[in-house]
Amino acid sequence: MMNFPTTVPTEAYLILSAVLFGIGAMGVMLRKSALTMFMSVELMLNAVNLSFVAFARHFGRLDGQIIVFFVMAVAAAEVAVGLAIIVDIFRSRRSVDIDDVNWLRG
């Protein structure tokens, strides 16, 4: 009979969180669609949330979990504004490809 570990160690959560954050960061840097970039940013924020919860559980404290609520509220506000701006861009240019949005230099 196999012995499964009864609890997942904190390090496992942290590694998963770092990997998710990395995937999100690569997504922002490599993808061309504004929508995908925006989703990647949300992935980064949620990866950090996982870290907060894991640390809070590790310390046996609640404050880390409460921080997650703040982050979720902020992320929701950011999504609302971000999608509005992306829709506005799409209306005027019929595209959300970031390469088409290049009136300004740099």
Added chain:
Amino acid sequence: MMFVLPTLEWWTIAPVVILTLTGCLVLVVDLFRGDDASPEPLAWLTTGGLAIAIGTSVSLWGYEAQAAFSGMVVADNYTQYFTVLFLVIVGVTVLLSFDQLTKEDFHPGEFYSLIVFSAVGMVLMASAADLIMVFVGLELLSICLYILTGFSRRRLESEEASIKYLLLGAFASGFLLYGIALVYGSTGSTNLGCVARAINPASTFAMFGCGTGSVAGAATSGLLLAGVAMLVVGLGFKAAVVPFHMWAPDVYEGAPTAITAYMSVGAKAAAFAAIVRVFMIAFPTLSHDWSMILAILAAVTMIVGNTAAVSQQSIKRMLAYSSIAHAGYILVAVVAASQVGIASLLFYTVGYTVMNLGAFMVVILLGRRSEDHLLISDYAGLSRRHPVLAGLMALFMLSLAGIPPTVGFVGKFYIFTAAVQADYAWLAVIGLLSSVISVYYYLRVVYQMYMVDPVAGVEPVTPLRWVTVAAGVAGFAVVALGVFPHGVLALASASSTFIR
């Protein structure tokens, strides 16, 4: 089981409460007005709320520092100093945007409430005693600025600046948040005082509301240093420090000019207010780790900002690169990490605000009809078309370049003195050399105004009365602060006593 309800010291955040109510009131009043009603009553309402908030903030000056809301915010002289500065900046922005608001058919209720809410974010950043408060304040400021940047929806540049700012800003705040998580993981707290005590048990920042209980974690260096590095990325982005400055020129060029003026002084000052709190309170014992990183960033920022500004044709882009260079000068004061350094930072922030806002006032007066006349060559012969404006612009340019007897010179003098005292003489030398480069591009504007003949057929400048008055006041302040800096410097010293 008994719950002890936390005490709420509302008076410590009285300016924030007043500003929030003002923003909500503007929104509600706007609902009951017709679509084409004049924005003037709302502008007065906003200004009134700002004036009350400034008065409240001034009346809180001089009290002993007190942490409130379970160590989330702290009310001390530093908070009040920045609060008054931010609110004056917002007031000036309301004045500067009025003309564009009526001409470009902006929706005034949304515009004014967003700008007031962004001020709430800035004030929270300056009063934060907890990393999470820094994050919430920064996001409140940023989200409002994303919308304000894209406010002139008819211009494609404005939309584009908005989406660029949003994507890069959200990206950077992800790094800031990960930094906070790593600091929390290695020290067991996000309160600035508690973080300091977890790193070094001898440090006591009682006024940041850490309490006397034990601190959960023992600082593990690798995780902590990674967290500090991520905080540098996140906060450095907001302050437009090289190499996190890519967004600044595009966003500054695309945004409505009044908002560009607001971002270049307000958001930057708020970012530095938070940087000083975080690095001076939470990580003083790590200063040998971060001060060298910040010193290199400051040097690169000054060099890149000043050299890139030389080749710009648009005055807004030139001022964008110039504001990056000024972020470098201000960062030198953070690197000095002494009370003198922070006092000089506070002084320079005020000086930079006055001269940069002044320069943008002239830009707005000249390019008022839907964002034109924004090339440096459009300033040709301005001294003959409108001598007063040309004189003021020349004054602001000389001050930005740091030529005596202006506030730009005095501010740089204090910052570089603090750097030399803190054994960063090489940084002061780089600062001086790079500001020599800056003289070239600032004087190019002066040269255009006084030495080049005006282009035939240019329409005469018809300045707006109140903006011209404001530019005159700014010009007076640039010289007055340059000759008599002691008043503001005394306030700055009294605001930096929390650093030991």
